[in-house]
Amino acid sequence: xxxxxxxxxxxxxxxxxxxxxxxxxxxxxxxxxxxxxxxxxxxxxxxxxxxxxxxxxxxxxxxxxxxxxxxxxxxxxxxxxxxxxxxxxxxxxxxxxxxxxxxxxxxxxxxxxxxxxxxxxxxxxxxxxxxxxxxxxxxxxxxxxxxxxxxxxxxxxxxxxxxxxxxxxxxxxxxxxxxxxxxxxxxxxxxxxxxxxxxxxxxxxxxxxxxxxxxxxxxxxxxxxxxxxxxxxxxxxxxxxxxxxxxxxxxxxxxxxxxxxxxxxxxxxxxxxxxxxxxxxxxxxxxxxxxxxxxxxxxxxxxxxxxxxxxxxxxxxxxxxxxxxxxxxxxxxxxx
Amino acid sequence: xxxxxxxxxxxxxxxxxxxxxxxxxxxxxxxxxxxxxxxxxxxxxxxxxxxxxxxxxxxxxxxxxxxxxxxxxxxxxxxxxxxxxxxxxxxxxxxxxxxxxxxxxxxxxxxxxxxxxxxxxxxxxxxxxxxxxxxxxxxxxxxxxxxxxxxxxxxxxxxxxxxxxxxxxxxxxxxxxxxxxxxxxxxxxxxxxxxxxxxxxxxxxxxxxxxxxxxxxxxxxxxxxxxxxxxxxxxxxxxxxxxxxxxxxxxxxxxxxxxxxxxxxxxxxxxxxxxxxxxxxxxxxxxxxxxxxxxxxxxxxxxxxxxxxxxxxxxxxxxxxxxxxxxxxxxxxxxx
Numbered sequence: 001x002x003x004x005x006x007x008x009x010x011x012x013x014x015x016x017x018x019x020x021x022x023x024x025x026x027x028x029x030x031x032x033x034x035x036x037x038x039x040x041x042x043x044x045x046x047x048x049x050x051x052x053x054x055x056x057x058x059x060x061x062x063x064x065x066x067x068x069x070x071x072x073x074x075x076x077x078x079x080x081x082x083x084x085x086x087x088x089x090x091x092x093x094x095x096x097x098x099x100x101x102x103x104x105x106x107x108x109x110x111x112x113x114x115x116x117x118x119x120x121x122x123x124x125x126x127x128x129x130x131x132x133x134x135x136x137x138x139x140x141x142x143x144x145x146x147x148x149x150x151x152x153x154x155x156x157x158x159x160x161x162x163x164x165x166x167x168x169x170x171x172x173x174x175x176x177x178x179x180x181x182x183x184x185x186x187x188x189x190x191x192x193x194x195x196x197x198x199x200x201x202x203x204x205x206x207x208x209x210x211x212x213x214x215x216x217x218x219x220x221x222x223x224x225x226x227x228x229x230x231x232x233x234x235x236x237x238x239x240x241x242x243x244x245x246x247x248x249x250x251x252x253x254x255x256x257x258x259x260x261x262x263x264x265x266x267x268x269x270x271x272x273x274x275x276x277x278x279x280x281x282x283x284x285x286x287x288x289x290x291x292x293x294x295x296x297x298x299x300x301x302x303x304x305x306x307x308x309x310x311x312x313x314x315x316x317x318x319x320x321x322x323x324x325x326x327x328x329x330x331x332x333x334x335x336x
Numbered sequence: 337x338x339x340x341x342x343x344x345x346x347x348x349x350x351x352x353x354x355x356x357x358x359x360x361x362x363x364x365x366x367x368x369x370x371x372x373x374x375x376x377x378x379x380x381x382x383x384x385x386x387x388x389x390x391x392x393x394x395x396x397x398x399x400x401x402x403x404x405x406x407x408x409x410x411x412x413x414x415x416x417x418x419x420x421x422x423x424x425x426x427x428x429x430x431x432x433x434x435x436x437x438x439x440x441x442x443x444x445x446x447x448x449x450x451x452x453x454x455x456x457x458x459x460x461x462x463x464x465x466x467x468x469x470x471x472x473x474x475x476x477x478x479x480x481x482x483x484x485x486x487x488x489x490x491x492x493x494x495x496x497x498x499x500x501x502x503x504x505x506x507x508x509x510x511x512x513x514x515x516x517x518x519x520x521x522x523x524x525x526x527x528x529x530x531x532x533x534x535x536x537x538x539x540x541x542x543x544x545x546x547x548x549x550x551x552x553x554x555x556x557x558x559x560x561x562x563x564x565x566x567x568x569x570x571x572x573x574x575x576x577x578x579x580x581x582x583x584x585x586x587x588x589x590x591x592x593x594x595x596x597x598x599x600x601x602x603x604x605x606x607x608x609x610x611x612x613x614x615x616x617x618x619x620x621x622x623x624x625x626x627x628x629x630x631x632x633x634x635x636x637x638x639x640x641x642x643x644x645x646x647x648x649x650x651x652x653x654x655x656x657x658x659x660x661x662x663x664x665x666x667x668x669x670x671x672x
Contacts, residue, residue, distance in 0.1 A: 100512070103451045103505070111447055111501065115439045115494070150488070155504055157512065158451070165447065165501035168491055169439070176436070176493065176626045290512045 003308055004237070007244045012037035015083055019043045019071050019117060020090035021064075023051030024194040024202070025133065028232045029088055029239060034060040036240075043080055045070035045091065051195040055332040071113040077120040086243050087130045089117050092166075095200040096137060099158030100287055110162035111169070118173040118181075130170060131182045131243045136256065136296055138164040138185055145226075146260075146299035149185070149252045156291045167252065180249040182242045187256035187298050191232030191318060192325035196333040204229050204266060208322055209334060211270045211277030218282040220292075223264035228257035228297040231318030234311045238303060245307045256298025257311045269315055273323040339644055340573070343580045348373035351419055355379045355407050355453065356426035357400075359387030360530040360538065361469065364568045365424055365575060370396040372576075379416055381406035381427065387531040391668040407449040413456040422579050423466045425453050428502075431536040432473060435494030436623055446498035447505070454509040454517075466506060467518045467579045472592065472632055474500040474521055481562075482596075482635035485521070485588045492627045503588065516585040518578045523592035523634050527568030527654060528661035532669040540565050540602060544658055545670060547606045547613030554618040556628075559600035564593035564633040567654030570647045574639060581643045592634025593647045605651055609659040 016033050020026040021042025033040045042064055046052040057064055069076045071091045081087065093109040114132065121128050139147050140154035155161045170181040190204035199206040210217045238255040242248040261269075264279070271277040284292060303309050313321075326333060352369050356362040357378025369376045378400055382388040393400055405412045407427045417423065429445040450468065457464050475483050476490035491497045506517040526540035535542040546553045574591040578584040597605075600615070607613040620628060639645050649657075662669060 103455065104448065107443070107448050107451055112440065112443050115443055119439060152486070153489070154507070156508065158505060158508055161501055161504040161508060164504065165497055168497040168500065169494060171490070172492065172494055172497060176623065287512065 004241050008036055008240055010244045011086070011240065013039070014085040015039045015041070016086045016088070017041045017043060017080060017084045018088045018090060020051070020092065022046065022053055022056055022066070023090060025189065025232065025235060026088070026090045027053070027056030027193050028191070028236045030057055030064055031060055032236050032240065034063045040064040041067060041080065043067050043069045043071070043091065049195070049198060050094070053193070053195065053332070055329070056193040071117055072108065074116050074120070077116050078124050081120045081125040081128065084125045084128045087117070087121060087128050088239060088243070089114065089130060089132050093159065093162070096157055096159040096291065097200065097288070103158040106158050106162035111165045114166035114169050118169060118179060122173060122177050122179050126179060129180045129182065129243050129249060131239050132167060132170040132184065133239070134163045134167045134183060134185045135160060136185050136187045136254070136298060137293070138167065139293070139296070141293045142296050145295060146258070146297050147254070148299035149254055149302055156293060174250045182248050183252040184239065184242065184255045185252065186235060187228045187230050187254070187296070189230050189232055189235045191322050193232070196326065204270070205322070207267055207270050208274065208319070208326055211274035212323065212326060212330065214276040217267050217277060217279040219263050219267060219279055220282060220284050220288065223267070223281055224262045226260040226262055226295040226297055227266070228260045229266060229315060230255065230257045230311060231313035231321070234313050237312070238309050241309045242303065242307050248307045251306065253303040253306070254298040254300055255303060256300050258298070258300050259315070260297035261315060266315070269319050270323070273316070273319040340577050344372055344576055346580045347422070347576065349375070350421040351375045351377070352422045352424070353377045353379060353416060353420045354424045354426060356387070356428065358382065358389055358392055358402070359426060361525065361568065361571060362424070362426045363389070363392030363529050364527070364572045366393055366400055367396055368572050368576065370399045376400040377403055377416065379403050379405045379407070379427065385531070385534060386430070389529070389531065389668070391665070392529040407453055408444065410452050410456070413452050414460050417456045417461040417464065420461045420464045423453070423457060423464050424575060424579070425450065425466060425468050429495065429498070432493055432495040432627065433536065433624070439494040442495050442498035447501045450502035450505050454505060454515060458509060458513050458515050462515060465516045465518065465579050465585060467575050468503060468506040468520065469575070470499045470503045470519060470521045471496060472521050472523045472590070472634060473629070474503065475629070475632070477629045478632050481631060482594070482633050483590070484635035485590055485638055492629060510586045518584050519588040520575065520578065520591045521588065522571060523564045523566050523590070523632070525566050525568055525571045527658050529568070532662065541658070543603055543606050544610065544655070544662055547610035548659065548662060548666065550612040553603050553613060553615040555599050555603060555615055556618060556620050556624065559603070559617055560598045562596040562598055562631040562633055563602070564596045565602060565651060566591065566593045566647060567649035567657070570649050573648070574645050577643050577645050578639065584643045587642065589639040589642070590634040590636055591639060592636050594634070594636050595651070596633035597651060602651070605655050606659070609655040
């Protein structure tokens, strides 16, 4: 058993709440937590067009408790958190372009929603460890590559501002109220169980759908922008291991892949894995360009050092697993 | 006429909206704007225990328009901003310890309220310049003194998180939507027209009240903590001159004093100016200690360089003007 597996054994018999638990990352966490022997409660508001999908937890449906609930619902959250040992807070507004026309859902769901969760934990489950998932978008344009946790945080949109503010809230509850928190900044994550109905978030998964449908994939700009793409299983493992590592509590960590690729490399990998699809270049809209941070990839040396985590799944492997999943379950994710 | 006076002449005949316009800083701005010949509208929600006080604008009451309104009231804000050339956004929750028991007013008034204001400007007054007043608390503990604008921002409380998030929102509207914004981080400001009924914000002014009442002033810790205290007229001038300086638009500036003093020096100055009052040391509560950033003073070289502003009023002078004002108008600010 590896050092990480040993640490993950800590979840056996522990009570775990996952907000956004029927979504992409939440459901993957749920599956792994069940495998590790945790008692899992999933809270999800099932907002239309968001990621919640009961099929995501089909394999463990008799071994998790599902509680439909919005994280902004203070009274329900105050009850849900009772007795929990760990909380993974994933519920939120995820579309980074919505705020161009309406900034309020980001503020309400991501900032206020996070405060509701932290107040509930502070008052009703003060011993729980809370893992918060923010985004690499909190950095804005990269000043230096790879981007480490002490880089300036200059978000380019209200979505990213809301994620940064929520992270800072978790930090304050950790420092001032003793609610142990782990603050993650996730890079682009891809893999099974994402919403695939629209392209407003989850760009890599959306390309997978397009390739499987034999469509032409539009690549913004020249396609040479660098990103790191992380397979969902690696992301889940990062969340679990930081939660189970006391030295990681109170800390901010990048969760990404140390091997960046261009968008074109990603897309060619997807097309190869799917055996279908084509691509063409297209210009950025002015507003999208203003919100695009340019090259980004994560410096993951801190999480490696503190929690012993490194990405284990390469892009080729991750993409073929992703393609395989959606090919098999396509009717559960887009049009039957 | 100095270079700054020339620039301030730009306000003559211009339409200016001040949110929180009946409060401490807002009313001081109003007085100066009237003197400069601007058409001034003051918006204030008159929340109990906040700073709104009609007596603050008594000297110009026939030359300003007062509109009672909460900045969270979207429809009213959409009407109020129409035709404005400048907006000074000062309305908000100002108590930095309220969030220890209730984080929601900060999120609602300071973050959502700022988004309401910026949406209103974007949609109904896109040519207006918006000046936003944040706080030095956005930095948290000083990494290096004096603290410059590129220092890390690690707020110690939800109040400070809300101010940071609001600042980032103004930046996003500047960068992505072309709404020109100036983002200020104010140090402790003191002087006439502050609320003086309670000590939950405005520490220097509160000491002035205690000294005038011949009370014993409690100093937290050893009294040797460093701060810079800025007289209200200097603060107002910084807001006006950055608004009127195109090179300052889109920028973050510290607004502080380049001569820091200890709390004890401040208090002894106040007692000397008042001719009454005493002081004693007292221990921090645990929660207050966790939210206290330690020594802080502002690096004001950026605003000096870009906008030509420097503090002009020294502490002794500022304190004696402050004492004089409250001695004369005490019954308008605390018990008649």
